[in-house]
Amino acid sequence: MNERDRNSGHVEAFRNLFCNSPKMTEDNSNSNDHPAERDxxxxxxxxxxxxxxxxxxxxxxxxxxxxxxxxxxxxxxxxxxxxxxxxxxxxxxxxxxxxxxxxxxxxxxxxxxxxxxxxxxxxxxxxxxxxxxxxxxxxxxxxxxxxxxxxNERHDNMYGALLSEFKDKQECKVFPNQKVFADYKICICDMKNEEFKEFHKRFETYIVWFIDAANFIDLDDERWMLYYVYEEFQHPETKATYRTPVGYCSVYKFFAYPNNIRTRISQFFILPSHQRRGIGSSSTRPWLGI
The missing domain is CATH 3.90.360.10 (Histone acetyl transferase 1 (HAT1), N-terminal domain)
Structure with missing residues (x-):
């Protein structure tokens, strides 16, 4: 075998080893899906x-x-x-x-x-x-x-002592087009009332969906104050009274030197279904002394 034939044999072997396996290369490349396509x-x-x-x-x-x-x-x-x-x-x-x-x-x-x-x-x-x-x-x-x-639901339960109230100028959403207008009642709640505390733990679960970085307050800390807003209306047929908590405000009492207490609003939440009805501005007056 001359040198030329020997070189030709080497080239053919090289082709057989690396170039005659296009399917293997293609399969390997396709065995892993492209992330964009997979997503x-x-x-x-x-x-x-x-x-x-x-x-x-x-x-x-x-x-x-x-x-x-x-x-x-x-x-x-x-x-x-x-x-x-x-x-x-x-x-x-x-x-x-x-x-x-x-x-x-x-x-x-x-x-x-x-x-x-x-x-x-x-x-x-x-x-x-x-x-x-x-x-x-x-x-x-x-x-x-x-x-x-x-x-077993009580429709008229309300926690706290009444501070103020005002009438809604818009019709009640529960009974639209029936000329039912609700009253809104602002109450300061008793933080020693265990039944109220259990209720608040349930209601405050709304806030994680509407307040960024929301967290639940320590109800055993006596420096917390809670104000609730209740919607009250009469059923147009049964005339039964319905009360619904539609929002709350949590206020914390800080020590202020030398011997004073300064309050600061922590969270203020109104259900989305009851926003843009003037509840927020009317509700803040009782605890801000306006």
Missing amino acids: EDMSPYRKPAASVISFKLIYSKDDLQSRKVIHFRPEMSHQVFGEDETIFGYRTLSITINYLHNSSRCFVDVLKEGILKSTPMPQLDDIMKCLEPWLPEKFTTEKEEFLKMIE
Whole structure:
């Protein structure tokens, strides 16, 4: 074999080793999906939390199915579902957090379909595990249990001593177009009342969805003061009195040298369903001395 034939043999061997395996190279490159393509494939399973979560104020059993019930969506959810505020793993998802209008006892109704079962992507979000730290104590996910709560609900309960009141100029949302106008009552609450403290723990769970970096106050700290706003109206047919807590203000008493106390507003929250009705400006006057 001459030198030329020997070199030709080396070239052919080189081709057989490295160049005649195009499928192997292609398969290797395709064995790992491109991140952008993979993320696009998963996009139907990523839901913005604010678009799939809704809150309802429940006055009666019929409200669970009614589309006319007072409802609203959260403004934020990063403390519950992370900085991207999305829920992953469900093609169809609906989360309804139902609050009894007076006691704020809670029923969580989660409807989900098209659950992603196998994927190399991050695991599915455990919805209830994410929600539970931010829900009222003794919440339920059972409709029948919540129906019993509705039966036992006191519609006219109100905590605290009345400071002032004013009449709403807009019609009550619970009974639209029926000329029902509510009164708003501002009360200062007794921080030693254990029943009130349990109620406040339930109601304050709203704030994580509407106040950035919200946290729950220490109700055993005597320096806290709580003011509540109640909506009061009469049922147009039964004439029964209904009272609904629609917001609160927490005020902290600081020591001011040499021997004084200075108060400072910490949190001020009005339910989205009752905003833009003049409640905030009218409610601050009693505790600001205006």
